[in-house]
Amino acid sequence: MPFSKVQSEKLSQAVVRQIERLILQGVLRPGERLPSERELSERMGVSRPSLREAVAELQASGLLETRAGSGIYVSGELESQFSPALTRLFATHDEAVNDYIAFRRDMEGLAIERACLYGSDTDLKVSATIFERMEEAHKKRNPAEEAQLDAEFHMSIVEASHNIVLLHVMRSLFGLLQEGVFFNRQVMFRQRMTRDMILEQHRAIHEALQARDGAAGRAAIDAHLDFVVEALEGQRQADRHEAVAKIRFEHAQAR
Missing domain, CATH: 1.20.120.530 (GntR ligand-binding domain-like)
Structure with missing residues (x-):
């Protein structure tokens, strides 16, 4: 049978899916700076550790990037798909x-x-x-x-x-x-x-x-x-x- 046990989704995965959707829909644009960690965790109603885990996953997948002393941004590489x-x-x-x-x-x-x-x-x-x-x-x-x-x-x-x-x-x-x-x-x-x-x-x-x-x-x-x-x-x-x-x-x- 094509069924498996239903498992609760980790908060970090819910954050990942929301940010991915916002990028896919064009709401978050390449090069756009995200709010501070504190503000973002408050807006999304998650703890900072859960948020950090989500951000790390999105960085690993190339959707977000960290700029030293500036913050977290949507990856600028998404703006052009041409070599x-x-x-x-x-x-x-x-x-x-x-x-x-x-x-x-x-x-x-x-x-x-x-x-x-x-x-x-x-x-x-x-x-x-x-x-x-x-x-x-x-x-x-x-x-x-x-x-x-x-x-x-x-x-x-x-x-x-x-x-x-x-x-x-x-x-x-x-x-x-x-x-x-x-x-x-x-x-x-x-x-x-x-x-x-x-x-x-x-x-x-x-x-x-x-x-x-x-x-x-x-x-x-x-x-x-x-x-x-x-x-x-x-x-x-x-x-x-x-x-x-x-x-x-x-x-x-x-x-």
């Missing part, structure tokens, strides 16, 4: 950028359709709050802040899709994007016209999500990423022209 060698290839080949955007188009189109179906009212409030912050940042003309909120807005839609595999795949990709592996997002926010257009594209995505219109959301995602492709190609061409201009200038100065 350093592959990351270098991504950074040095233009076709990786094109394929990255094509992949985002497919995955984010799926994400917004799922978010419109499965996202809770609170999920939509989170996304709306980030969009409001985007509007405020737009007025301040801070490229770094706008680029960061851009990523947070897109990730809020992925989170609202409630698919944990999609969540972690896209979080890894956005982690590489934040490091400038595919392209420098801040460049996209340096020109007024481009910044205005990007904000309006995000407004269309935002309105479709709030209306729970998956088809309109996918169309808005496609339009936005098509614009990104065009803007990046325009920047590449401008960079090529500038490189030639510098060579001409240096040659003229030498004569």
Whole structure:
């Protein structure tokens, strides 16, 4: 018979399972600092020895890491599932950028359709709050802040899709994007016209999500990423022209 005696679960194992679930669901993020041992044991209603035992197990499994004199963190290695060698290839080949955007188009189109179906009212409030912050940042003309909120807005839609595999795949990709592996997002926010257009594209995505219109959301995602492709190609061409201009200038100065 496929039965065995029921045994009470150790408190440390209950702690392990709770923290694992929070990481899996994307609530605890890579690099995030956990509360102090005292605060965490009080919040979870367990003794410090039980908590230490759980933390040790999570560290051994690679989910948590201790930083000397700083505390316990969710492992930063969870942010990217790509090897350093592959990351270098991504950074040095233009076709990786094109394929990255094509992949985002497919995955984010799926994400917004799922978010419109499965996202809770609170999920939509989170996304709306980030969009409001985007509007405020737009007025301040801070490229770094706008680029960061851009990523947070897109990730809020992925989170609202409630698919944990999609969540972690896209979080890894956005982690590489934040490091400038595919392209420098801040460049996209340096020109007024481009910044205005990007904000309006995000407004269309935002309105479709709030209306729970998956088809309109996918169309808005496609339009936005098509614009990104065009803007990046325009920047590449401008960079090529500038490189030639510098060579001409240096040659003229030498004569």
